[in-house]
Amino acid sequence: EVQLVESGGGLVQPGGSLRLSCAASGFTFSSYEMNWVRQAPGKGLEWVSYISSSGSTIYYADSVKGRFTISRDNAKNSLYLQMNSLRAEDTAVYYCARGATGWDGYNYFDYWGQGTLVTVSS
């Protein structure tokens, strides 16, 4: 059974940093692309970042570019999101999502974790 379990969320002050983790199990982690998706309270879904299976290709949403860093450790079956210079508008539930490839060659998400809440507030 595919499982994705996020951790590392919490309350942080504006300008602070936080590192999220996603522990994967039930599949060959090193063979899959991975993503982070977030959802602000009462709002819709927003894609945050993508990383290829090897970690060699990375993309970010414009809203987090230069502040967030995605990474993975295939030996530990883990995905990470380092978040720096946090702002109030980064407050959201952050989901880890496994990538699958559509007919157009781009990602969609076939499995999601339960999410971890990040609150940026003073």
Add this chain to the structure above:
Amino acid sequence: SYVLTQPPSVSVAPGQTARITCGGNNIGSKSVHWYQQKPGQAPVLVVYDDSDRPSGIPERFSGSNSGNTATLTISRVEAGDEADYYCQVWDSSSDLQFGGGTKLTVL
């Protein structure tokens, strides 16, 4: 940036058919995927590649995509289908995009 437009809400009586649209410029040239999200839960993939269903998703869920509109159709709607639904594409100019979401209410 590429914009996906969904109606904020759709209402349907049990047993009827719900159609949720996702509009975008020439969206028919892109692969469209749909997610269902119930309150307090993570999203679940219900349709991928315009019209394919993951294992475990009822046949009542179907999708189509042509021109400037993609549609998620839910036949014989049940109370348990009440949820928010999001469409998603990847656009080369704006990376991965979600629609704003549609709240399906079962009357």
